[in-house]
Amino acid sequence: MFDGLLAGAAHLAAPMNLVFLVLGTALGIVFGAIPGLTATMGLALLVPFTFSMEPTTGLLMLAGIYVGAMYGDAVPAILINTPGTPAAIATTFDGYPLSKKGMAQHALVAAAFASCFGSIVGNLVLAGAAEPLAEMSLKFGPAEYFWLGVFGLTIISVLSSGNLLKGFVTATLGLLLSSVGMATLSGEVRLTFGFPELQGGIGLAGALIGFFCLPEILSNFIGKRQNTYAGTQVQPTIAVIKETIRDLLCRPVLMLRSSLIGLVVGIAPGAGGNIASMVSYSEARRWEKNPEEFGKGTTRGVAASEAANSAMAPGSLIPLLTLGIPGSPPAAVILGALMLHGMQPGNDLFVVYSDVTYAFIVGLLVASFAVLVLGTAGSFVYARIINVPSQTLAPLILLMTVLGSYAIRNNLLDVWVMLVFGIVGLILNRLRFQPAPLVLGIILGPYIENGLVQSMMIGGASGSVLTYMTLRPISLFLIALCVLSALGPWLLSRRKHKITNVNNSDFDTENATGLNADSIMGVVCLAIAAVVFFSTGGLSQYGGIFIRFCIGLLLVLGVASIVRGVRQPQKVLFFDSVIERSRIIIGVAMLALYLVLIPIAGFVVASLLFYLIMSFLLQEKAMTVIGVVSKLIQAVVVVGLLYAMFYYILQVPLPVGQFFDT
Amino acid sequence: MRKIFKVLASLLFLPSLVLADGYPEKKIVYQITFNPGGGSDIRARQQQPMLEADLGVKIPIQYKPGGGGSLGWAELVKKKADGYFMSGINIPHIILQPLARDNAGYETEQIEPVILFQQIPFGITVMADSPFKTLEEMVAYAKENPGAVTIGGSGTWDATHIAHLQFEKMTGAKFTYVPHKGGKPKQTALLGGHTMASWFGVSEWLPYGDKVRNLAVATNEPVETNPDLPTFKSLGYDLLSSVYHGVGVPAGTPADAIARLEQSFTAIANDPEVRARKLKDGILPIAMSGADAKTLIADRKKIWAPIVKEFTQ
Incomplete structure (x- = not known):
């Protein structure tokens, strides 16, 4: 292996290879940073250019793009609360609050350093232990994906501390949204309400932009006429870079844990950075000494998310290079590129083409450092973006929201969906609901639904669905995590009951003329449940089970919301002024x-x-x-x-x- | 009745059949109905420079993924039938989607095939350590234990699913068909032992070498890559199953424009280097004319329509 790595490193001594690697990294950052463009798209567009290159040079460029994009998506997440790709959702939780405090550069540097760190950890494991870990990736079957999805949902309890009910309401709505369009497994068309264009489902890019970006613009720029985006001015300095990196170096456990979570999620085929960064963020919050700082702007939150999604990338290459199974959508494109250059994943890659393969792995490592350099140097430029007056920035961002939600599928309906989500997002914000659980629901819905349906089929064939779904090592482990994760905050909150009450009261401003948020939402839930129920009557058992499950959840949550609204009315004022x-x-x-x-x-x-x-x-x-x-x-x-x-x-x-x- | 009306409507809006001599005069858009970076995309990007050299115009590639390709094909049939918009097409997708869905957004007949340039035959594959050594053993086991054998496929109402339904009808045995979100998850499921057998295309099993065993392939003649592998026909089941990839234009496109495109694509399909690369990947290079493709589509539709009807009602 060391001979291979040395031979691979030799390729990088060629100036041309190094130039293309750094160029790829820079391009990757751009693709990651523009909401609506993804690493997958960047890779796909660049693959044809690599035809005319040496295989090594071409692959190095692709390596750069992949690593660069995993950092780039943090930039808009931090600056304008819009994740560049779904993998950066968790980066917004602390990144944007940091920007609001005038600490955008801290967040950007933390993201660059954590990305570099996560990527290095991931790549070292890829170089050293790809073969044994590849076997692990095959162990993930339908039951495991189901439990991974359910575990993902328990993160809501961490994300929406203080108000679990609200978190579950929005998450369930997200689950329902994920079922719009053609059912992946049964092929049935659901909840398209007569628009054939909705058969492709809800675009994630449109949902991200709609729920995260648009409400901020509508509220801060257009409604409040805030002068600059975050309301503060940033003056980037070198001292900030030193301070931020020193801070994170003092948290080796956080950095390592986040990287390992990303790595494991990456190895599981099909589960990508979206899940990795969410899980890592919620674990960071769970285990850190001062969890109340999370969500209010701490570089540790940014680092947890970014280290995980950057470690995911090499993780997803483990099953790819060894078995030809892509662990993430971008990895699937890299597979296509390998095949185009005549290289078949599997033993071939490590025996016949070992020097190209190791050059690729070393390239990923070098790209990690390129990210650190480009990210910290770039922080001086990016951070100033939010100093631009809002009259100039707001129209530009609005144009980008339209382009971003259109570009990925070239579908104007996606842009309308984005606008509707933006309005819904604004309403939810004003009623004190968070958008994150909703988007989490959209992302996790397919894992839960497909895992459940396939488990029912395979379990049915083997005799017992329940046994199939539970009595497997990884499933049992995930179930244990789910239970711990669900009960943890409940037990904690019992202990600290009084403290949380005091904390919550700051936004519970009683207002006689305000709206009763919980009751309104409860009624909306019941109405949605009714509409969905009557428009999905004809579905088959497999096509309908997930939707019926969601309807049931909505009914329960809707009634609970109404009860809560009546017993503890929390009045909110919808608009500050006419x-x-x-x-x-x-x-x-x-x-x-x-x-x-x-x-x-x-x-x-x-x-x-x-x-x-x-x-x-x-x-x-x-x-x-x-x-x-x-x-x-x-x-x-x-x-x-x-x-x-x-x-x-x-x-x-x-x-x-x-x-x-x- | 609605379908007939739609076809009639599309005929009414036929553009002028007179075409300028110099076709093509401007860029021809090549639409891909799947995600960037997928098999269809990479194939189109290989063809792109050769097409541009032969036709002398730019061939920009556009993506319209979603609904298993249906969004893109719905877009195709909405386009002006002037020869400046073409789209990758897949059989059986463009036959089965309009059959199985109330409103797929297009009808098969609204797409005029230009050429089919490659074929991937399908068959049943198990892991090398599977107790099923032959197709007969598997069928016999399934007859004794109805529903106990799980067979993976790439989706619902795709090539693997329709082949599976035909196979069940022919054998009278009952299997449990497990659809997946496309080819790769299906392969992972077989490799991880989550399914017992799987419908694999030649290009899908080839990379796994000795790790897997193929039981039969659904072609007329044995396939070049596995000459010893029995066909379903030789074992007594009249099953043919392949995915075909090609290019189509909106129905009503002037005949000389179609002929020009067909000529260009045929030259690429017959290029020795292109052929060799496809064979190496387990894909059969073909160059089926638009007319032959139309016959193939009509034949398959006749066989599949009653099966789809039976299972969607």
């Missing part, structure tokens, strides 16, 4: 008009108009002639650049409009 309300309504209306205009007038015209109108709406003072001209130039440049990037480079077919269609 002005805020009208501003938000106008903002939403503008977005809706924009979406209506896109297919008619085309992307360019519609976007120019939208950008200009939003800029003027957000302007407080009367504008001078020079101001108007500069806004015009700004609009043309921004829309032009976005169009060039998406249409020409990424080849996304942006709508040209009815007037210009030739």
Whole structure:
């Protein structure tokens, strides 16, 4: 193995290889950082370029992209509360609060350092113990995935401390959303309400942007007219880099634990960074001495999430390189690239092509350091993004939300879904519900549903479904984790009952004219349960079991919410003022008009108009002639650049409009 | 009745059949109905430079994944039938989706096949240490223990599922069919011992070498990669199962545009280097003309329609 690693390292001495590796890493950071673009897409677009390269050079570039993207997604998560990819959801929990405190650079450096650390740990394991761990990946069957999904759901208890009921309500809605479209296993079409385009299901990119990004913009920029995104100014310094890294180095247990969690989740085929960073974050919160700091902005939270999703990447390559089984969607693209260069995973890779394979592994290691360098150096630039005045930044981010939710499937309906989610997200925020459990539900739904349905089939064939699902080593381990995880906070809360009550009271502002959040949500739950029940009557046993399970949960949670709302009314004020309300309504209306205009007038015209109108709406003072001209130039440049990037480079077919269609 | 109306409607909107002499005059969009980086994408990206050289125009690749390809095919049939929009097509997908779903967003007849350029035959595969040494042993065991044998497949109403239903009808034995989210999870499930047997394509079993054993393949003649492997036919079951990949355009596209595209794709499909690479990966290189593809689609539809009807009601 060491001979192999040395031979692999020799490849990296060639300047050309090193250049492409670093170039790939930088590109990966960009792909990760733009919501809607993913590592998978970046890899896929770059694979054809590697045709004309030496296999080693091509693979090194792909290695860079993969590692870079695992860090890049943290940048928008920290700065604008929008995970660049689903793997960075947990990064927003502490990253964005840090930005709000004016500590964006701390968060960015923590993310870069943790990504580098996680990646190194993962790669060392990949280089040293790929073979024995590959066997472990095969042990994951339907029952294991079911329990992994259920365990994932118990994280809600950590995410929504203080209000478990609210967390479960939103998570169940997320589970239901995950079942929209064609059922993966039974092939039945569910809950599309007559839109054939919904057969592809709810796009995760649209959900992330809708639930995380849009409510912030609607609320802070458009509603409150906040001057800058996070409300604070950042002055990046070198001292921050030293301080942040020193802080994290004092937490070796946290860093190692997060990396190992990421690694194990990566090895399980099909489960990717989305789950890894969530599990790691909640474990960090569970085991740390001061858990109350989590969620309010601590670099430890950012590090837990980023170390895990970066360690996931090499983990997912373990079953890929040894067995040809991709542990994550990006790994599947790397498999395609290997095959294109005539290399078949399995023994071949470590025997016949061992020097290319080890060059790839060493490349991943070197890319980890490239991430650290590019990330810390880049923190000086990125951190300043949130200093940009909101009149300039908000219209740009709004354009990006539209492009991001459109680009991944080239589907305008996805953008409408994004807008609806944005409005729902805003309402949920105002009713004091968190978006994270909902998105967690969307992500985990398929694992739970497919695991359950396949277990029923296979268990049925072997005699007993229950025995099949429980009496297996990994299943038993996961069940134990679920029980511990579910009971843990309950036991803790009994001990610290009084303290939590005091903590919660700060947002329980009694207001006679406010809305009763729990009762409203309870009624909504019951209504949704009824609609879903009556529109899914004709489903088969396997196609309907998960939905019926969700309906049952909704009924119970809905009644519980209403009871709670009546017994402990928690009144919330929906809008701070009439002005805020009208501003938000106008903002939403503008977005809706924009979406209506896109297919008619085309992307360019519609976007120019939208950008200009939003800029003027957000302007407080009367504008001078020079101001108007500069806004015009700004609009043309921004829309032009976005169009060039998406249409020409990424080849996304942006709508040209009815007037210009030739 | 609605289906007939739709087909009629699509005929009404036929564009002018007169085509400029110089086809193609501008870029031709090549749509992929699956995710970037998947098999369909990588294949199209291999063809892309050769197509651009032959046709002399840009061939941008666009993605429209979702619904097992149906979103993309629904998009295809909505496009102007002028020869400037084509899409990767898969058989049996484009036959089975409209049969099995109330509204797949398109009808099979709204897609005009240009060429089918490769074929992946399917068969039943078990692990090397499986007690089933032959297909007959497996069938006999399943007859004694109805439902006890689990066979994995890639999904519902895809090539593996329809082959499985046909096979059950022919043998009269009852198996438990376990669908997966595509080919890779199905392979993992067999390797991990979660399913006892599985419907594998040649390209899927080849990489696993001696770790797996194939029981039979559903082709007319033995396959080149495994010449000793019996066909279902030779064992007395009249089963043919393959996935075909090709390219289609919206119905009503001018004939000379289709002919030009077919010529270009056929040249690529017959390229010795392209053929050799496919064979190495366990894919049969073919170059089936659009007309032959239409016949194949019609034949398969006749066999499958009653089966789908039986199981969806």
